Amino acid sequence: MVARVRTVAFQGVDTLDIDVQVHMGNGLPAFSIVGLPAKAVDESKDRVRAALSALGLALPPQRITVNLAPADVTKEGSHYDLPIAVGILVQMGVLPAEEIAGYLVLGELALDGQLTEVSGILPAALGAVSRGVGIICPERVGPEAAWAGDLDVLAPRTLLALINHFKGSQVLTPPEPAGAEAPGLFPDLADVKGQESAKRALEIAAAGGHNLLMTGPPGAGKSMLAARLPGLLPPLDAREALEVSMVRSVAGDLKGGRISRVRPYRDPHHSSSIPALVGGGLKARPGEVSLAHCGVLFLDELAEFPRTVLDSLRQSIETGQAVVSRANHRVTYPARFQLVAAMNPCRCGYLSDPAQACGRAPKCGLDYQARLSGPLLDRFDLRIEIEPVSARELGQPLDTERSETVAARVAAARRLQCHRFESAGTGTTGRTNAELDGKLLEEHARPDPPGQALMEEAASRLALSARGYHRILRVARTIADLEQSGQVRRYHIAEALAYRGLVVQKAA
Numbered sequence: 001m002v003a004r005v006r007t008v009a010f011q012g013v014d015t016l017d018i019d020v021q022v023h024m025g026n027g028l029p030a031f032s033i034v035g036l037p038a039k040a041v042d043e044s045k046d047r048v049r050a051a052l053s054a055l056g057l058a059l060p061p062q063r064i065t066v067n068l069a070p071a072d073v074t075k076e077g078s079h080y081d082l083p084i085a086v087g088i089l090v091q092m093g094v095l096p097a098e099e100i101a102g103y104l105v106l107g108e109l110a111l112d113g114q115l116t117e118v119s120g121i122l123p124a125a126l127g128a129v130s131r132g133v134g135i136i137c138p139e140r141v142g143p144e145a146a147w148a149g150d151l152d153v154l155a156p157r158t159l160l161a162l163i164n165h166f167k168g169s170q171v172l173t174p175p176e177p178a179g180a181e182a183p184g185l186f187p188d189l190a191d192v193k194g195q196e197s198a199k200r201a202l203e204i205a206a207a208g209g210h211n212l213l214m215t216g217p218p219g220a221g222k223s224m225l226a227a228r229l230p231g232l233l234p235p236l237d238a239r240e241a242l243e244v245s246m247v248r249s250v251a252g253d254l255k256g257g258r259i260s261r262v263r264p265y266r267d268p269h270h271s272s273s274i275p276a277l278v279g280g281g282l283k284a285r286p287g288e289v290s291l292a293h294c295g296v297l298f299l300d301e302l303a304e305f306p307r308t309v310l311d312s313l314r315q316s317i318e319t320g321q322a323v324v325s326r327a328n329h330r331v332t333y334p335a336r337f338q339l340v341a342a343m344n345p346c347r348c349g350y351l352s353d354p355a356q357a358c359g360r361a362p363k364c365g366l367d368y369q370a371r372l373s374g375p376l377l378d379r380f381d382l383r384i385e386i387e388p389v390s391a392r393e394l395g396q397p398l399d400t401e402r403s404e405t406v407a408a409r410v411a412a413a414r415r416l417q418c419h420r421f422e423s424a425g426t427g428t429t430g431r432t433n434a435e436l437d438g439k440l441l442e443e444h445a446r447p448d449p450p451g452q453a454l455m456e457e458a459a460s461r462l463a464l465s466a467r468g469y470h471r472i473l474r475v476a477r478t479i480a481d482l483e484q485s486g487q488v489r490r491y492h493i494a495e496a497l498a499y500r501g502l503v504v505q506k507a508a
Contacts, residue, residue, distance in 0.1 A: 003090035003097060006104050007083040008127055009073060010120050012284075012324075012331040013246045015127040019069040020080070020105075022087035027063035033084070035068030038076040048085045050111040055160050060092065073329070076283050079118040082107030082136070085159060095166050103134045103154065113159045117141045119252035122245055125151055136162065142175030144249065144257030147242075181260035186231030187224070189403040194393040195221055196400075201384045201499055203406050206232040207413040208478030209432030210471075211317070211339040211379060213302070216386030218349045222342035225386075226267075226298045229340060231403040233296070234411045235261040240294045243334055247293055251286050264295030264337075270304040274312050279333055284324045289316045290333035302343040303371045310376055313339070317379050338434070339380070345369070381434065381471045382499045413481040420444055433478045441470060445477040450490040458497055472496045 003022040008015040031045045045066075049059060066084050068075045083105040089095040106124055108116040115138035125148035128135040134152030135145050142155025155175045156162040164170035189199060198214065202225055205212040214222045236244060241261050248254040268277060268288045279287035289297060299305060316322050320336035345351035346365035348358045358364055377383070414432065421431045424440055436445060447455060459469055475496035476488045485492075 001091070003087045005083040005087040005090070005100060006133065007080065007106055008104060008124050009075060010077070010123065010250060011329065012286075012333045013123050013243075013250055014332075015120075015123055016073065017131075018073075018075065018080075020083040020087050021067040021069060022084070022091050023065045023067070024060060024062045024091050025065070029059075029061045029063065031059065031064045031066075033066045033068070035066075035071040036074045037068060037080075038074060040078050041068070041075045041080050044078070044081045044084050044109075047081050047109045047111060048088065051081075051085060051109040051113045051159055052088070054111065054113040055163075057092070057094070059088070064088065077118065077120075078108040078116075079106040079120070081109040082115065082138075082159075085109060086136075086162075089163065094163060099166060103136045103152075104128045104131070105136045107136070107138045109159065115139065115156060115158060115162075120250045121145050121257075122147060122249035122254065125153070126246070139175075141257060143178035144254055146175045146177040147245070147257065147259060178257035178259070181258045181262065186403065187228050188231065189228045189406060190398055190400050192221060192224060192228065192400070193396065193398065194389040195225065195386065198225055198384060198386050199400070199406075201382050202229060203232065203410065204475065204478055204482065204499065205229070205338070205340070205382055206406075207410045207433075207482055208381075208417070208474065209338050209434040210381035210475055210478065211434070212341070212382045212384070213377070213380040214340075214342045214384055214386050215345055216342075217352070217388055218344060220386045220388045222386055223300055226296075226300070226340050226342060228403060229296055229298075230263055230265045232407045232410050233263045234407070234414055236263055236294055244294050247286050247290050247333060251291060253291070264292050265298065266292040266295070267298040267300060270299070270301045272305070272309065274309050277309055278312050278316065279322045279324045279331070284326060284331040286333045287322060289313065289322050289335040289337055292337040293334045295337060297337045297339050299339070299341040302341040303368055307371055307373065311373055314375055314379065341380070343369075343372075345385075378465055378467050378471075380500075381475050384499055409482055412484070413478065416481045416484070433474045433481065436474050436477065437470070441473060445473040445488055447473070447476065447488040447493055448490065451476070451488055451493040454490055454493050454497075458493075468500070472500060475499060 005020040007018045007020055009018050033042055033045060052059065086095060086100060086105050090097045090100055104124060106118055108118050110116050117138050117140040121137050121141040121144045125135050125145040129148050129151050136154045137145050139155045139157040142153055145153045153174055154172050156172055161170060165172045201212065206229060216222055241259055244264060245254055245259045266288045275281045275287065277288050279285060279290055316335040317339060322333045322335040324331040346368045351362065351365040417432055458464060476492040479492045479495055480488050
């Protein structure tokens with residue numbers, strides 16, 4: 001007889017069925033795990049043996065073989081402890097095989113029989129719903145599993161509590177979904193003195209989900225402006241919140257099972273590697289681009305990032321996915337993020353100030369900015385230069401719009417975009433103008449005749465690429481949406497050109 005327990009392996013935010021098969025037969029006493037187990041899985045036998053011993057149970061003096069099928073998929077993670085222990089208990093007649101067959105089982109075992117939380121419970125619970133089975137998981141992640149909806153969740157604190165539940169001597173109370181995280185408190189835009197054009201660009205970026213590059217000397221306020229962008233963005237809708245929470249769950253970052261409606265804001269250091277930024281490593285974990293899914297990825301000191309790291313972002317920016325290729329499989333994570341970056345014009349930072357610039361100017365600026373490839377720069381919808389705030393502006397009292405006022409205009413513009421995609425029957429909601437393409441771009445971003453003439457002149461005189469041409473149209477569409485205008489006009493095109501650092505003399 002072979003005992004079978006259902007569990008899963010993680011491939012990005014997707015799950016793959018794993019059949020844990022436990023066999024006890026004649027032969028010298030031994031305990032082996034086969035089926036391409038990683039180091040943490042191979043060590044499960046020692047944790048299982050100790051946990052059973054803590055309950056007063058000893059492994060029978062037989063040859064125990066645990067097979068993790070399919071055998072050609074590498075098994076990684078400590079969540080295989082509990083299904084292996086449950087399979088052994090089924091073989092020993094302690095747990096009923098028929099009832100266990102109706103559950104997915106995940107959890108790590110402590111040496112005293114306690115169940116320890118593991119990552120990836122939310123995707124596993126959603127997978128259990130699609131398979132029509134329940135889930136058994138540690139108590140601390142039970143509230144996370146409960147978010148999956150109509151699902152039978154057993155979340156014992158210990159292995160003994162699970163045994164007593166199936167024996168009828170103890171009843172496990174179904175966990176309730178954890179409360180949502182409290183809304184984040186972001187810095188207010190009203191605290192920024194001066195920089196009116198930069199604030200306008202920030203509003204446009206927030207309204208349309210556009211990528212933004214800010215260039216300026218040290219202390220001009222680039223990082224301060226970027227930190228205020230999340231406060232301008234609308235909260236995540238239910239679908240987006242679930243997608244973000246699944247990535248956080250796989251990364252082990254969903255503490256207490258609390259799902260948040262706040263858009264992610266990630267700001268990795270410029271020493272980050274490609275696996276840290278895009279994803280990868282030993283377990284193909286999600287990188288910063290995936291942890292910023294549906295939110296903002298802020299790269300400060302952009303030119304200090306290694307060029308290979310920056311160029312690795314190009315595919316994710318275009319496709320909205322991060323693909324991590326392994327020797328035997330590919331893992332895909334969602335990565336639809338808004339890229340915001342800041343950099344100095346040169347290494348010393350004072351290229352435009354003759355009093356402070358180094359003796360190598362302007363060559364030092366050309367060399368410094370050449371660290372960014374042309375294709376990467378072309379993916380920024382908005383490229384603005386930020387000038388330092390004058391002493392006179394610093395001395396003026398604060399008298400500017402608060403973030404909540406700007407956020408209201410951003411939300412109104414995004415509602416227009418959402419309605420636009422819904423009316424087109426694309427099957428998606430909550431998308432932004434930054435994603436307009438094909439027929440939708442042609443239909444909704446076509447400028448009036450004066451605007452079209454300006455676009456054609458700009459494309460000719462400035463040698464715009466097709467990508468650059470379309471990005472200008474998308475930004476112009478967002479500017480029109482902020483005015484609740486149904487038509488993209490010439491002055492919308494002119495402003496969009498200016499925010500890409502492209503100015504046509506006749507635009508005025």
